[in-house]
Amino acid sequence: MKKYILILLLLLSGCQNYSELNQLAIVTAAGIDKDKGKYEVSVLIANSPKVNSSNKEGEAKTTVYKAKGKTIGEAIKMIELKSPKELYFSHINCIIISDEIGKEGFLKVADYFMRNPETRNRFYLLQIDKGKSSDVLKIISPLESYPSQSIKTLIESSQTSSNIGDSASYSNFIGKTIQKGYDPIMTTIKINGDKDKGSKQSNLETTEPNTYLSMGPIAIYKNDKFKRLSSNKETELIRVLNNENKELNYSFKYKEKNVNMFSNMTKTSIKLIDKNFISVDIYIKGDIFETDSNVNLNDYKEVYKINKKWQKNIKKDVKKLIDKIKHKWKCDIFGFGNMVYKKYPDYYKNFKLDKINVNVKVKTEIISTGSLTKAIKEDK
Amino acid sequence: MKNINSFQYNTFIWFILRAGFLELTLTSILYNVKEDSYIAAIIGTILGIIPLFILEYLKNKCPKDNLITLNKKLFKSRLINIIILIGSLIINVATFWILIHFANSLFLYKTSLWIISLVLIIPIYYTSSKGMHVIAKVSQLLFYISVILNVLIMTGLTGEINLNNINPIMRSKPDKLLLSSVLFTALNTSKLFFLSIIPKNKITNYNSKKNIIAYILTCVNLIDITLSIICIFGIDLTLLYEYPAFQILKRVNILGVLDRLETILSVEAILSLFINLTIITYYIDSIIKKEIKKISKYSLPLICTFTYIFSNILFKTYQSGEAFISNQMIYIFVIICIIIPLITLFKFIKNPKIVKK
Incomplete structure (x- = not known):
């Protein structure tokens, strides 16, 4: 009897604080911008029901939530107030920052994603070449279901010709920034075309997409501050x-x-x-x-x-x-x-x-x- | 006590040396001597031979006795054993705290520590209550899992290693290097003392050489882990993490196919702490049964309840626990695991006939 009570205790304790998958909003990408002195964080949710159901013309399949805060944590908390589900960061593929964040010093915002026990340290860190990082999260690609997956594929497919995966990794960037005698570089991403058209379903319906993402030049950093872009x-x-x-x-x-x-x-x-x-x-x-x-x-x-x-x-x-x-x-x-x-x-x-x-x-x-x-x- | 075999005994050495190293000792050493941490681990391995030899000497000279009965015969007083009892209880609480904090910060960060502790203390209680032969069997089984996981980790990390990251070499001050080596010995090797609860005649085919080989192999593995962490992350990134040994597991990629294995692989660290805790709990239980016979019937539930409650209320944050274990606990480890066995050893050398009687 004692044995069974012990086994039951062991098994049932797992029920404490559990979360069902449908209670989680799985974040696959995040964008960080600066707006009026505050951080504007956008997150791309992968498990939105729209992904399977939306067939209406002009309707995007992805869901992006955006909020502002004095810190990244505060902004994410604000998103959690808007989102009916709990944000889950374990499947994050990439983080995109604007050049303004880069110029101010990336280490100021680096902490949240590095400290969060949910995140892995193998996601990509990219800087947007002109524009707002939240726009990148909205661009849908004809070849991938989500923008985050499209960015990941963009980085990883180019690994047959180049090996940029390492230099684009979040932890490697931080590692180089804090090392003595090293200034890091960051891979950039570019929106080609009209960003508004790119977020609509119609972008997938033309033979040649109106708007698409491509890898940009290298962003040169001095310590953690963005200095300039290199030429091709x-x-x-x-x-x-x-x-x-x-x-x-x-x-x-x-x-x-x-x-x-x-x-x-x-x-x-x-x-x-x-x-x-x-x-x-x-x-x-x-x-x-x-x-x-x-x-x-x-x-x-x-x-x-x-x-x-x-x-x-x-x-x-x-x-x-x-x-x-x-x-x-x-x-x-x-x-x-x-x-x-x-x-x-x-x-x-x-x-x-x-x-x-x-x-x-x-x-x-x-x-x-x-x-x-x-x-x-x-x-x- | 039923007999255990020498291989099972060697698996105890493997787990005891590893327990707490990845979670706490390594972080303290890295913080103290940075790139030279593996040198501190090498010196610590050499220093650790001293407690190992004391243990081997006592085991070989008094094959029928464990340290508790030996102390009883030599000192004819309860005092030494009571000191060991108190010290062991504190060590048990601290080790259990390491385990629950590790589980809490990496896997169950939203779950209350009380719940995590409950889940973890139950198997410890159950295994300890079954006796040393069951602990040994569990240890043997877990050893195979531990070795497989270790091989997977090492295979999955080879592509990530950058040997250039261990430079510059020997930049730390000699006193800090020595302190870190002592830390390695005091927090890890000294715990081998808990194996003194198993008399030599209860171990079939006991062989000191095998034990020394097991000790060296485990230490080599620990040095290898230290080196791998520094080589993969570089010292600056390593120092950023609370558990760098866990963070490198996030980089394990086997043949480019298997990744995201960190949760499964980190079970390896939990196994070591689990075996270590069952041995310490069994050890304390044996002292109580020998010295405080009145409560001997309830000793195991009492030990587990004490550990359960105190590990939850003593340290509120990792930093306070880490500071206490690295700064104050080290004295308890040295007193309980090195000085007392040394006193026993000298007393025995002075008067070996008492034991033979």
């Missing part, structure tokens, strides 16, 4: 230097004609040689993808020359980027200071980003010239 070319090179790019598409002029190279293997090693000396070794292997020049690609000397030109151009661009980072941006996004701190912790106090010498070595290799031996030209 810089974004690609930053990803190469961070070993995040698996593929690189690079165009340059050869004998005044265009050559396009495609590499499917890039490897970068950044090593600290001395207190003030860093060596950057880049190895790129690729193919000639496209050319309008009339060079004879059967001639190995020509291929060798193209390779040299490719190598020289990448080296020049990387050097230019590093000089910009050192002198203009003054943001240590490659963690040169961190390397110095780890190897020479006592010297770190004297470390200055603009004083460090960086030697760039690039090795390129052309594997194939494709199926053609020369450019297609009228040869009469």
Whole structure:
């Protein structure tokens, strides 16, 4: 008898404070904006009954709740007052912030989602490139059921060509922000088209969606504060230097004609040689993808020359980027200071980003010239 | 007491050393010596050989006695055993508090501590009441689960490790490093003393070498966990978390297919605390049965009720509990688990004939 009472006690105690699934509002994405000195938090609810039932024209299937507060917690509490269900953060996929939040310092708002025991630390953190983050949560995609899933797929599908998953992760961003000698970067997301049309069901009915989301350039941060956006070319090179790019598409002029190279293997090693000396070794292997020049690609000397030109151009661009980072941006996004701190912790106090010498070595290799031996030209 | 086998005894070593390490000791060590935490754990492992040898020596020299009967014969007074009883009760309360707080902050953060405690104290009571041979069998079974979970954790985390994060090495002051090593020994290894309740002749195929190997293997595993946490998070992110050992479980990804396993994998930490608590409860029960015979019939329910109530009312926050255990409790651990066995040892060396009589 005693045994059964004990077993019953064990099993029944699980009934305390339980929540049924239909009492929970499962949050899959959140957006943080600033409005009139207050934080405006928007949450995207995934298990809205609309997802299964809504077929009316012009009606969005997703539900977004929005509220303001002095802190993130306060704003979320306000949302809970509006939402008939309890907010559940365990399935959150991404958090989107506006550039205003970034400029003010992200660590001010970082605490809530990191401290919450419900959240996992593997969700993505993105910054919106112009606009309000709450708008991103409303854009519906023809290929995914929810905007949050569409963002996640956008990040993860691009992992076949680049590995941005790590740099877009919330905990990695915070980890880099609080590390000595590191300035973090953040992936951005862009709304292309009309944001109002993008939230309507009609966005799914056209062959070409009126509004869609795409990955934007990299947001450069100084400590936890957003400084600037990189250009497209810089974004690609930053990803190469961070070993995040698996593929690189690079165009340059050869004998005044265009050559396009495609590499499917890039490897970068950044090593600290001395207190003030860093060596950057880049190895790129690729193919000639496209050319309008009339060079004879059967001639190995020509291929060798193209390779040299490719190598020289990448080296020049990387050097230019590093000089910009050192002198203009003054943001240590490659963690040169961190390397110095780890190897020479006592010297770190004297470390200055603009004083460090960086030697760039690039090795390129052309594997194939494709199926053609020369450019297609009228040869009469 | 029915006999247990040496493998079961070794599984006790595995669980006792791990109990409380991931939840509390590790956090204190990381806070003290940061990147050098694994060095503190290595030194702590070496220091821990001292209490292990005291235990082995007493077991080998007095195979028929446990520490309570040995103290009774050597001192001919209840005092030492009563001190051990009080100290063990405090240790039991603190260990149980670690367990309920761990469950409360990570899984059942909306559930009252009283309810969580009730759920956890019942199996402890039940297992302890069944005797040492049942505890040993449970321990053996849980050991296999623990090892499987450990292998899964290590496999799922290999891709996340960045060895560069352990730099800079040896930046902590030697006194802090030594203090952290003592903390490792005092809060983890010293608890092996509770195994003195099992006389050597009740363990079939008892072998000191096997025990030392079990000790070293467990410590290697703990050092490995310490290193993994630092390598995966880097020290700054590690120090942000209340339970970094649990947070790394959120990153476990097995073959790119299995993830979100943290809740299942963290059961491993609960198993260690569970076995440790049943052994301590059994230990206290044995002292009461030997020394305070009047209440011996109700000793186990009394111990469990005492633990249940005090673990809920003593520490209100993790910080107050952590501060108490790392700063004040360490003395209780040292007195109960190292100094008293040392006194017993010296007394025995001085007068070995008393025991033989």
